[in-house]
Amino acid sequence: MAPSAVQKFRPVVISGPSGTGKSTLLKRLFAEYPDTFGFSISHTTRAPRAGEKDGREYNFTTKEGFLDLVAQNGFIEHAQFGGNHYGTSVQAVKNIAEKERICILDIEMEGVKQVKKTDLNARFLFLAPPSLEELEKRLRGRGTETEDSLQKRLAQAHNELEYSKQEGAHDKIVVNDDLEKAYVELRDWVVDGGRFGASQ
Numbered sequence: 001m002a003p004s005a006v007q008k009f010r011p012v013v014i015s016g017p018s019g020t021g022k023s024t025l026l027k028r029l030f031a032e033y034p035d036t037f038g039f040s041i042s043h044t045t046r047a048p049r050a051g052e053k054d055g056r057e058y059n060f061t062t063k064e065g066f067l068d069l070v071a072q073n074g075f076i077e078h079a080q081f082g083g084n085h086y087g088t089s090v091q092a093v094k095n096i097a098e099k100e101r102i103c104i105l106d107i108e109m110e111g112v113k114q115v116k117k118t119d120l121n122a123r124f125l126f127l128a129p130p131s132l133e134e135l136e137k138r139l140r141g142r143g144t145e146t147e148d149s150l151q152k153r154l155a156q157a158h159n160e161l162e163y164s165k166q167e168g169a170h171d172k173i174v175v176n177d178d179l180e181k182a183y184v185e186l187r188d189w190v191v192d193g194g195r196f197g198a199s200q
């Protein structure tokens with residue numbers, strides 16, 4: 001039987017505390033490997049803004065449609081912001097594999113646990129900071145956080161680090177100390193000699 005798209009184009013889940021450097025490293029990976037990766041398109045109940053197209057920026061949906069999909073366990077993760085629902089559906093991730101691209105999911109711990117319950121056959125990489133002190137320095141240096149949001153992120157970072165120590169939580173852990181070294185380690189694991197984790 002031919003392997004399904006998600007078996008061949010296995011999604012890669014990158015998690016790690018906010019500020020560890022996920023965006024920085026992914027940006028480099030996408031630049032070095034254009035047309036290889038993709039992000040899934042999220043669902044939202046908010047109205048499209050001018051210029052936004054259904055199925056491109058978001059899958060725009062009604063509240064009823066959204067809640068139906070929640071009831072069917074169709075979402076990997078979903079949340080409410082400002083009165084609107086947002087979510088990443090399992091199908092949206094599969095659609096990337098159908099397009100013969102590797103879907104990258106940049107999600108947090110609860111999302112990681114949800115992905116494990118699906119048939120997505122994903123690979124899990126955890127990006128760890130060298131220490132919580134260094135993470136705090138980077139978050140402050142980025143200049144995007146208030147004191148309150150910084151403290152929340154650090155508390156969540158502690159939880160993520162504890163989870164990452166559990167047997168089988170992740171397939172690969174990369175410590176982002178020296179950026180260059182971390183990039184090479186992440187890239188080599190993701191690319192996997194051109195196999196991208198597929199067994200055939």
Ligand SMILES: Nc1ncnc2c1ncn2[C@@H]1O[C@H](COP(=O)(O)OP(=O)(O)OP(=O)(O)O)[C@@H](O)[C@H]1O
Binds near residue numbers: 016020
């Ligand atoms: N190895 C490194 N050494 C020093 N600074 C780094 C390193 N990697 C990333 N940074 C810096 O740390 C800050 C946080 O990085 P980045 O925004 O990529 O984190 P993130 O994990 O994507 O965070 P979020 O989940 O909040 O989006 C940035 O200012 C980035 O330039």
